[in-house]
Amino acid sequence: DGCFRIEASLGLDVLIDPFEAKTGLTPPRFHPALVIKTLSDKFFELEENAQSLVIKGGGEYEFRGAEIRGFGLEKESIPTKESGLRSDGVGADKFTKTAYVLNIEEIKIGLVGPINNPPAGGEFLDALAGSDILIIPGDGSHYISADEVYKLFKKIEPKIIIPTFIRVPELKRDALDVKEFIKTMGINSEIADKLTIKKKELVDMKPKIL
Numbered sequence: 001d002g003c004f005r006i007e008a009s010l011g012l013d014v015l016i017d018p019f020e021a022k023t024g025l026t027p028p029r030f031h032p033a034l035v036i037k038t039l040s041d042k043f044f045e046l047e048e049n050a051q052s053l054v055i056k057g058g059g060e061y062e063f064r065g066a067e068i069r070g071f072g073l074e075k076e077s078i079p080t081k082e083s084g085l086r087s088d089g090v091g092a093d094k095f096t097k098t099a100y101v102l103n104i105e106e107i108k109i110g111l112v113g114p115i116n117n118p119p120a121g122g123e124f125l126d127a128l129a130g131s132d133i134l135i136i137p138g139d140g141s142h143y144i145s146a147d148e149v150y151k152l153f154k155k156i157e158p159k160i161i162i163p164t165f166i167r168v169p170e171l172k173r174d175a176l177d178v179k180e181f182i183k184t185m186g187i188n189s190e191i192a193d194k195l196t197i198k199k200k201e202l203v204d205m206k207p208k209i210l
Helices: 123-128 146-156 178-185
Strands: 004-007 013-016 034-036 044-048 053-057 059-063 066-073 096-104 107-111 133-137 160-164
Touching: 053 059, 053 066, 053 096, 066 123, 096 123, 123 146, 133 146, 146 178, 160 178
Parallel strands: 013 034, 034 053, 107 133, 133 160
Antiparallel strands: 004 013, 044 053, 059 066, 066 096, 096 107
């Protein structure tokens, strides 16, 4: 779904958007040093427990050599029927969607969670410019369309695009096959369960989807 693990030196182990077993998938069974959430039921909350530091909201953070900038997406962060909240927000906490830009070992990663509309310019879009890796929804039936992702790709020119929220075995919710996303993007693709990359390897790399 939208869950990823990023490992780097200096004990940096990051888990992005952990999920529950009710999705039909097997949840992660390790305890990362850092958890980053793109969807939260509160506008800002930085948690720390015995196992992990949790970031879920806009702001600037630094953790074990990694630089992280969070951008609250207020227009996306409203109660909807899909979210299970009342349209007027009565009796329910407002939830927020947050997008991030991560700099880890000189690699710039744009992390875009379950958004429905493309970033409409401004600080976040400027921050995304020059991203080496873009992690963004690939299921245009529920989230941002592949056509809009392509427009964003042309603006920021990442070397690698990792589509999220696509159909995978055992997933209970409806989702599109990644083939539709690949067809619209029109760039090379390959299947990989794990990516190991260094900054110098990205310099001459042609754009591709993983």
